[in-house]
Amino acid sequence: MDISKKVQEQMENSSWIRRMFEQGIELKKTHGEKNVFDLSLGNPIVNPPKKFFEILRDLSNSKDKNVHKYMPNAGFYEVREEIAKSISKESGLPFKASDIVMTVGAAGAINTLFRSILDPGDEVIIISPFFAEYIFYIEHQNGNYRICDSDENWMPNLKNLENIIGEKTKAILINSPNNPSGVIYSKEILEKMSSIIKNAEKKYSTSIYLISDEPYRKIIYSNNDYPFIYQYHERSVVATSHSKDLGLAGERIGYIAVNPSYNNKIKLIDAIIFSLRTLGFVNAPALMQRVVAKLQDEVVDVNIYRKKRDLLYENLIKIGYDCVKPDGAFYLFPKSPIPNDEEFVKILQKELVLVVPGIGFGTKGFFRASYCVEDWVIEGSLDGFNQVLKQINS
Numbered sequence: 307m308d309i310s311k312k313v314q315e316q317m318e319n320s321s322w323i324r325r326m327f328e329q330g331i332e333l334k335k336t337h338g339e340k341n342v343f344d345l346s347l348g349n350p351i352v353n354p355p356k357k358f359f360e361i362l363r364d365l366s367n368s369k370d371k372n373v374h375k376y377m378p379n380a381g382f383y384e385v386r387e388e389i390a391k392s393i394s395k396e397s398g399l400p401f402k403a404s405d406i407v408m409t410v411g412a413a414g415a416i417n418t419l420f421r422s423i424l425d426p427g428d429e430v431i432i433i434s435p436f437f438a439e440y441i442f443y444i445e446h447q448n449g450n451y452r453i454c455d456s457d458e459n460w461m462p463n464l465k466n467l468e469n470i471i472g473e474k475t476k477a478i479l480i481n482s483p484n485n486p487s488g489v490i491y492s493k494e495i496l497e498k499m500s501s502i503i504k505n506a507e508k509k510y511s512t513s514i515y516l517i518s519d520e521p522y523r524k525i526i527y528s529n530n531d532y533p534f535i536y537q538y539h540e541r542s543v544v545a546t547s548h549s550k551d552l553g554l555a556g557e558r559i560g561y562i563a564v565n566p567s568y569n570n571k572i573k574l575i576d577a578i579i580f581s582l583r584t585l586g587f588v589n590a591p592a593l594m595q596r597v598v599a600k601l602q603d604e605v606v607d608v609n610i611y612r613k614k615r616d617l618l619y620e621n622l623i624k625i626g627y628d629c630v631k632p633d634g635a636f637y638l639f640p641k642s643p644i645p646n647d648e649e650f651v652k653i654l655q656k657e658l659v660l661v662v663p664g665i666g667f668g669t670k671g672f673f674r675a676s677y678c679v680e681d682w683v684i685e686g687s688l689d690g691f692n693q694v695l696k697q698i699n700s
């Protein structure tokens with residue numbers, strides 16, 4: 307075989323994503339762009355804040371030629387200092403520039419972290435429903451994954467977590483606000499997870515990381531405080547990006563923040579910097595580092611997403627779909643009206659509405675509908691959702 311057997315297998319396991327994407331293109335060609343209601347993608351629709359464009363313009367006029375050269379692999383010191391200041395303010399913890407490593411988006415951050423901590427055979431626990439790419443990130447970086455399921459409110463099933471955590475567990479990866487369910491993990495859940503981790507560490511004499519993937523941290527609709535993981539587990543690390551909160555997904559800018567009170571953080575950060583370099587990222591994009599350093603107090607207009615959430619959620623509930631109301635991110639994860647979610651997605655496609663089957667997030671019997679689309683797409687999809695439910699119930 308010309309390509310890696312492992313990659314071939316991984317591509318086959320994720321082939322429905324490609325299939326859906328291709329079918330979407332075909333449908334749009336046949337029926338016209340405006341007649342297909344595509345809720346399958348998570349591409350941020352809200353533009354970056356106005357200040358982003360001003361800063362970009364100012365920086366492009368800068369006479370400082372040195373800023374285009376190689377830099378310390380962790381990123382510009384003054385950028386990391388700005389990020390540290392900003393998350394210290396939010397979390398109340400004393401972050402320093404040295405606790406931060408700038409990365410190529412959240413995806414680059416997670417891969418870099420896994421490369422730094424995993425040996426072959428180590429296990430990472432992920433919570434279903436999960437962002438499908440996690441499996442490949444873990445496998446690419448030597449690890450094996452185990453899946454912990456969730457309860458009916460999409461909170462981790464702690465009994466299940468207790469059962470699967472073991473001597474090979476190296477990390478637990480959480481994602482809140484969650485893609486695809488949109489839920490935010492509560493303080494109580496984090497407290498309980500932390501005590502399960504501590505018990506396992508004691509039982510097996512191991513060290514377990516709690517990693518939080520937080521690209522949607524600022525896209526939240528509830529007034530509750532966002533619980534940061536640092537206070538719940540000492541060996542904790544956040545991987546995040548400005549793909550969603552500043553609408554910069556294509557610019558590939560993110561960072562890793564290591565708990566300032568983790569006693570072995572210097573060794574971990576050295577490993578992260580080495581991995582970032584040798585995975586070929588070398589450093590995060592220079593221009594974007596300098597831009598986001600000046601945008602730490604900014605966020606896209608979350609109200610736009612809130613209105614879209616309400617429009618889709620309220621209408622789907624009215625039509626008769628069953629769905630946990632999300633508090634963040636920009637997805638709904640309703641129950642499929644028939645047990646086979648892939649079949650449901652195909653039926654819905656006949657009405658020219660595109661969503662993603664729950665199986666793609668490790669959770670059969672549900673589907674993900676993304677509402678980061680123009681309002682006409684949400685409005686146009688409703689008739690299809692209605693027709694299909696009527697058809698199924700008739």
Ligand SMILES: Cc1ncc(COP(=O)(O)O)c(C=O)c1O
Nearest residue numbers: 411412413437481485519547549
């Ligand atoms: C849960 C989750 N983690 C990570 C990523 C990757 O983010 P980035 O574009 O910053 O690499 C995404 C992107 O959609 C995501 O939904």
